[in-house]
Amino acid sequence: MTSAAFDFTKLLPPDLPAAAARWTGLAKYSFVGGNNDPDEVPVDGLIDAVTAVLRREGKALATYNLAHGPQGYRPLREFLTKKLKRDAGIESSADDLLLVSGSLQALDLVNHTLLSRGDTVLIEQETYQGSLNRLTRLGVNAIGIPLDRDGMRMDALAAALSDLKSRGIRPKYIYTIPTVQNPTGTIMPESRREEMLRLSAQHEVPIFEDDCYADLVWDAKRPPAIYAMSRTGGVIHIGSFSKSIAPALRVGFIVAPWEVMSRMLALKTDAGSGALEQMVLAEYCDAHFATHVPALTRALRTKLDTLMEALNEQFGTAAEFDEPKGGIFLWVKLPDNVDTQKLYQAALAAGVSINPGPEWSTNRSYSHSRLRLCFASPSHQEIREGVAALAEVCRREFGVPTRIANVEAPRATT
């Protein structure tokens, strides 16, 4: 450029989020995000599937949505109706399903269909960062409901609903990740799901059920989806192939009553989600999903064991956690003096990336010494080395842990 550069600054709306930083790659020991185990991607099966489906239907790529309409590739919707019936007890037809570009687009479509600036929603106090950030950006008041080892606490939900009612506020939805909660890894029992449905009906507030992680349960058994248990249809259910197959394939889905579906379709102005990914998933999953997922889950379970062992070894009692019931995350409490947002920076400098608790919670004081670790993506060795490196940073920055595996740590001061 030979002239002065064009200045875009004055054209930007005042409420834009801050500019992104340039990508600098993943940390050497990466415990962040929802990344999965590279060794468990069914590469050969995907190759066979994509070859078969392209040979049979490849010409259809010339037409938007493969001429299957805006709800997406019909064979994948048909696979999902079978899978949702088998695993989650959901009775649906292909017409009740919308295929989307990952469950993040599902969040956007549900939000844009139901929410206006100034609205109120109820969510789990510890929850998915992407859900929280979306609500903040939309100017929606997100009220966090505390969790226990069975997920969202119904006494707290009932109290919050009553309190809002007394103030004349009808929340737009109750957002929950009931089956392998993110980040805590709990599974809400069936009785509590019933209670949530009762409160939902009583207060006429729909439930937004995010079942993204629900395929990854250690004991291959899970309660029915809240959607399946509803007798009124006041539930919107979303899910994803990101955890069960591969996150870089951006394919999720929404199950919703037509009254809501028809509104979401009007907002889905992307001319369809990626068709090749829908085709390969339909072809692969129809034959292999039921055997792939248990194998993946077993591999993830061994990585969780490695992580918990490494934390016990390196942090001793300084790292507290409940064993998750499935999934890819461990939610860890460090001593109160550890600020995990500061730890994030120091750890990153040492080649370890973590997700600091406050980004996954509506309660800053509760979450400030907590963090989320993804154990699916690093190898067993990386988990051990990464936890050791993290412990070293914690010692240097915060004086904890003072002991390693019951042996006084070199720099311990007591």
Next chain:
Amino acid sequence: MTSAAFDFTKLLPPDLPAAAARWTGLAKYSFVGGNNDPDEVPVDGLIDAVTAVLRREGKALATYNLAHGPQGYRPLREFLTKKLKRDAGIESSADDLLLVSGSLQALDLVNHTLLSRGDTVLIEQETYQGSLNRLTRLGVNAIGIPLDRDGMRMDALAAALSDLKSRGIRPKYIYTIPTVQNPTGTIMPESRREEMLRLSAQHEVPIFEDDCYADLVWDAKRPPAIYAMSRTGGVIHIGSFSKSIAPALRVGFIVAPWEVMSRMLALKTDAGSGALEQMVLAEYCDAHFATHVPALTRALRTKLDTLMEALNEQFGTAAEFDEPKGGIFLWVKLPDNVDTQKLYQAALAAGVSINPGPEWSTNRSYSHSRLRLCFASPSHQEIREGVAALAEVCRREFGVPTRIANVEAPRATT
């Protein structure tokens, strides 16, 4: 459901678009949308490409964005830098490129980065419906600039910019489809691009260049992109693989200065666009793009000839059109008494779908008897049969055409 159905009605925000209708399939003779020629999808090449890239890099699907960062799969960005240099004269590096889920996501990201409700933009009077609808939904005032056979008229653009300036309004951008304009099929000559850049600099209004159709030019030669000609960087350039390879693969791209790119990245909260589609495109295009596109273009050109012949045969002088310089659309003028929005309904009932002009224009009176026909998707025979069926509907509903191929039509009244 055994109880009364949950009522979502009161939860919906007041400004939602109307509910979508249920999908009922494509018309028998479908001339709508940007669908392409099924026989030109390079199925075998895509199978080879996806097999090779998955075998080599399939495990990377376990990581969001294949660990290539939020701008997308690096080999595809590198292919694009070469292609953009060769075809459009654009000097760029992979860091200047953002891969997105079709150029529709590009439109959304640029719009959300620059526009607020009440803003003003300048666009071509006849333009892409998806761009127009987005502006309407955002509450942005879109001022249409008339076109001639060389694209957007610079005298009209200069007058509009001056008029806005005199009223204290600085438009947020000038949106143009300069290379195979949609729907008119014109290509803006280099001198006019220079003039647009001069006006852009003079009024400090950036140019938003949509080059979606630019690969499909009959004579394989096109002027440099406006982005390439800018000396200040005040241009945002977008493109797509929808027209050159296949629309159901939702892969587009944005080339923009980092000042804008970093803001768009902050707004792209989808955890990346579909990675498998990026991988297969990179692998396929690096080897075959340069030979595939000319073959596709030749096939499209023969379909355009079939369409123009069929129109001449069936409509005679009642259908007026300029031959497009490339692309997949013909923009047709029918006699003034034909309302193409009414024709749309009547034709659909007869199995023919068309895009009525008013949906592609800011000027209702200019466009009301015009329509857009996509000639890429139907076969040669379907083109001939579909145009005959359309002419029959036009005769029945509007009394035109009165003559067929210089022979008095059976129902002609004069």
